[in-house]
Amino acid sequence: MKALLYSVVIVGIVPVQSVLLPHLTLWGVKPDFGVVAVCLIGLINGELDGLLVGVAVGWALSLFSAQDVLTGAMLKGGLGLVAGLAGRQMVYLSPLVLVLGLLVVSCLVGLVTPVVLKLSPQQDLWWAIWNVALPQACLDAVIGGAIYWLMWSQFNIEQLMSESRM
Amino acid sequence: MWMVNLRVTSNARRVALVLAVVLILGFLLLPGQLQSVFQGVGGPLGWIISWPLSAVAGVHDRIAGVWGGYVALQGIEDENRQLKRELELLKEQNGQLRESAAATERLATLLEFKRQALPTLIAAQVIGRDTGNWYKTIIVDKGASDGILPDQGVITPAGVVGRIVKTTASTAVVLLVTDPNNAIAGLIQRTRDEGIVEGTTQGQARLKYIPLLSGARPGDRVVTSGLVEGFPRGLAIGTITRIDKEEEALFQSAELTPEVDPNRIEEVLVIQSSLVPAEKERLSMPRPKP
Numbered sequence: 085m086k087a088l089l090y091s092v093v094i095v096g097i098v099p100v101q102s103v104l105l106p107h108l109t110l111w112g113v114k115p116d117f118g119v120v121a122v123c124l125i126g127l128i129n130g131e132l133d134g135l136l137v138g139v140a141v142g143w144a145l146s147l148f149s150a151q152d153v154l155t156g157a158m159l160k161g162g163l164g165l166v167a168g169l170a171g172r173q174m175v176y177l178s179p180l181v182l183v184l185g186l187l188v189v190s191c192l193v194g195l196v197t198p199v200v201l202k203l204s205p206q207q208d209l210w211w212a213i214w215n216v217a218l219p220q221a222c223l224d225a226v227i228g229g230a231i232y233w234l235m236w237s238q239f240n241i242e243q244l245m246s247e248s249r250m
Numbered sequence: 251m252w253m254v255n256l257r258v259t260s261n262a263r264r265v266a267l268v269l270a271v272v273l274i275l276g277f278l279l280l281p282g283q284l285q286s287v288f289q290g291v292g293g294p295l296g297w298i299i300s301w302p303l304s305a306v307a308g309v310h311d312r313i314a315g316v317w318g319g320y321v322a323l324q325g326i327e328d329e330n331r332q333l334k335r336e337l338e339l340l341k342e343q344n345g346q347l348r349e350s351a352a353a354t355e356r357l358a359t360l361l362e363f364k365r366q367a368l369p370t371l372i373a374a375q376v377i378g379r380d381t382g383n384w385y386k387t388i389i390v391d392k393g394a395s396d397g398i399l400p401d402q403g404v405i406t407p408a409g410v411v412g413r414i415v416k417t418t419a420s421t422a423v424v425l426l427v428t429d430p431n432n433a434i435a436g437l438i439q440r441t442r443d444e445g446i447v448e449g450t451t452q453g454q455a456r457l458k459y460i461p462l463l464s465g466a467r468p469g470d471r472v473v474t475s476g477l478v479e480g481f482p483r484g485l486a487i488g489t490i491t492r493i494d495k496e497e498e499a500l501f502q503s504a505e506l507t508p509e510v511d512p513n514r515i516e517e518v519l520v521i522q523s524s525l526v527p528a529e530k531e532r533l534s535m536p537r538p539k540p
Contacts, residue, residue: 098303099305099306099378101381103306103307106379114383130262131263132262135266143292144296145381145382147296148416148421148423149385149423150385150415150431154284154285158277161273165270172263197384201384203431207384216384
């Protein structure tokens with residue numbers, strides 16, 4: 085069941101990100117569902133799932149972008165691993181804490197990405213913060229928070245988290 | 251029971267950390283090799299993903315078509331009247347252009363440039379945009395299996411769109427001319443001064459390295475110079491809107507408005523590179539006819 089869910093996420097994230105999300109932009113920036121999905125999977129299902137799904141999601145998204153494949157896979161994989169390790173330290177995670185966490189994590193990923201990708205000199209760090217990282221982090225946090233709140237109200241997340249760690 | 255669970259958890263963590271270390275080491279020590287492995291193995295993954303991508307893009311286009319055809323009809327009468335006026339004007343211009351085209355064709359044949367002017371084009375449909383926010387790209391529904399390769403030029407009848415940067419079996423990613431990471435050799439049509447066209451972060455383009463003595467001015471058209479692989483000479487890139495001349499600078503630059511609006515592209519044409527002669531080939535002595 086888990087493998088099927090992960091396959092749907094990996095295969096479905098590209099159409100969502102490239103066809104549907106361009107209609108949902110803030111100052112021309114769209115949310116990164118990859119960041120949201122990998123963080124949630126890492127937090128709930130642990131670091132191994134976070135790492136593997138992160139690598140696969142980053143890889144799939146990079147195949148349909150000008151971004152180089154390895155960097156995309158590494159960044160998302162690393163994010164899943166960190167989310168998994170962070171989730172292990174938590175007993176209870178409220179939607180508000182998740183929103184704040186996603187905001188910070190997405191901002192950090194947004195700051196690291198232009199450095200790793202070696203973009204054009206026009207796209208300096210200041211430009212990256214104001215024009216991509218911050219708007220994207222806000223959108224990621226809101227969407228991630230909404231998804232988590234839905235899961236939180238429907239399922240017993242704490243039980244899911246503890247079961248997945250066993 | 252608890253001990254067993256703890257061991258499993260500990261094993262998963264260990265496996266995750268070992269995998270992460272292997273990936274980081276690979277990223278640092280063998281970036282090129284690992285990159286090509288990921289890109290190569292990504293072929294089947296890309297092929298699988300291209301199916302839902304095409305399906306979602308098809309549904310999206312159908313909804314957009316219904317919206318455009320039935321819902322967003324406000325102001326269509328005014329637009330129709332304006333279009334009729336434009337049609338009259340264009341008919342007149344068309345007659346003049348036919349004459350010019352006939353003359354150009356004769357000259358092109360004479361100079362053996364016909365092959366360059368008519369490369370083989372592959373029509374493709376835009377099915378998506380970049381999956382991230384760092385690059386300005388579009389995804390088209392033709393890929394490696396259709397003969398599309400990286401570095402091939404992409405155009406519409408209006409002008410240059412960009413170049414292919416990545417392909418899967420059935421899709422390709424086009425880096426737009428408005429992306430700051432793209433560079434195309436350009437030529438000011440009136441003054442014949444050459445430069446490099448780069449995208450800007452504002453979604454426009456800029457012609458750099460124009461000689462200081464150039465008489466370029468706003469309104470001049472910029473076309474491809476044919477100096478880089480992928481584009482033959484003379485394809486429209488944009489129109490100069492502003493000239494920037496800095497004190498003590500060795501060159502001047504110009505801001506361009508691209509001929510093609512990247513946000514409204516639906517179909518594109520990919521130029522097959524092998525049929526666009528390289529600069530060396532074009533400048534060499536013409537081959538004697540048998």
